[in-house]
Amino acid sequence: MASRDLPRALAGVGATAIGVALIRARESERDDRLYDDPYARAFADAAEREFLDPGAPEGSAETWATVARLVDVFYEGRTVGVRMSDDALRDAVASGCEQLVMLGAGLDTHAFRLGLPSAVHLFEVDLPEMFAFKERVLGGLGAVPSCRRSVVAADLRGDWRTALMDAGFREDVPARWTDAGVLAYLTREEARRVVRTIGELSAPGSLFGFGHSRLEAMADRIRTVPDAGRLMPGLADRSAERERGLGWDAPEWLERNGWRTEFRELAAIAASYGRALPHSSGAGSILATRL
Numbered sequence: 001m002a003s004r005d006l007p008r009a010l011a012g013v014g015a016t017a018i019g020v021a022l023i024r025a026r027e028s029e030r031d032d033r034l035y036d037d038p039y040a041r042a043f044a045d046a047a048e049r050e051f052l053d054p055g056a057p058e059g060s061a062e063t064w065a066t067v068a069r070l071v072d073v074f075y076e077g078r079t080v081g082v083r084m085s086d087d088a089l090r091d092a093v094a095s096g097c098e099q100l101v102m103l104g105a106g107l108d109t110h111a112f113r114l115g116l117p118s119a120v121h122l123f124e125v126d127l128p129e130m131f132a133f134k135e136r137v138l139g140g141l142g143a144v145p146s147c148r149r150s151v152v153a154a155d156l157r158g159d160w161r162t163a164l165m166d167a168g169f170r171e172d173v174p175a176r177w178t179d180a181g182v183l184a185y186l187t188r189e190e191a192r193r194v195v196r197t198i199g200e201l202s203a204p205g206s207l208f209g210f211g212h213s214r215l216e217a218m219a220d221r222i223r224t225v226p227d228a229g230r231l232m233p234g235l236a237d238r239s240a241e242r243e244r245g246l247g248w249d250a251p252e253w254l255e256r257n258g259w260r261t262e263f264r265e266l267a268a269i270a271a272s273y274g275r276a277l278p279h280s281s282g283a284g285s286i287l288a289t290r291l
């Protein structure tokens, strides 16, 4: 993808990954940072240049301004989420897990920044247009992953399973799956289909972690940012609660489908990092273990 194509390619939900890169860049620059992502600033700067280029498609500067406003609204919760997900990957690897799968990997760079051992195989699943930008920026930086890294450019609404297997995923080896923030963008049926596939590919003891929040509360916050619904399709409306993602009854549904689940409240996790989350509304994180 040439640089002038970025604002068009990542005009919708893809722009949210740029927002999370901005969050990681902001967090990494704090004295009391929860993590350090040395690549986030490069993604943020490249995206800003391309969205604000005078030759960019009409509306690109407005999209950029919306991304910046969303970053302010979601910074606190999301930055805690990044640290939590980093810790979860480190814990899984420390317990001997050698397959990590990030669904909706966006612009995160776990394979480059967490010092994961070379025996670990990390799979990043996201849309082709995301990797067109990501690989261009990482290539420009000469970034080298510490573990084996496979890019799986696939749409989770389609046959992503074949792409993952072609990239070397092994069904007989336990894996640590992470919903890195994509399932809420899918319909309930699409999200459940993804998780059924995860179940089929999971050796006993595999883990699946995902954020668990009330989408109606999130919709109310999204609507505080004019035009944000365009970047977060389906999520700005309170109907998202019953139509999108895995739903509030996800733990019960998983338990009926071969998983054991544990819930941790986000506010408590944030407090353990010395951060307060006043808007977390009972949100948390679920860790499911394949039986």
Ligand SMILES: C[S@@+](CC[C@H](N)C(=O)[O-])C[C@H]1O[C@@H](n2cnc3c(N)ncnc32)[C@H](O)[C@@H]1O
Binding pocket: 013, 014, 016, 017, 020, 021, 103, 104, 105, 106, 107, 108, 125, 126, 127, 130, 154, 155, 156, 157, 180, 181, 182, 185
């Ligand atoms: C909120 S962002 C994830 C941010 C990412 N975890 C990070 O930390 O940078 C949501 C991601 O889901 C991806 N996505 C949206 N719909 C998708 C689909 N149908 N299949 C695969 N990826 C999708 C987007 O491209 C985007 O990167």
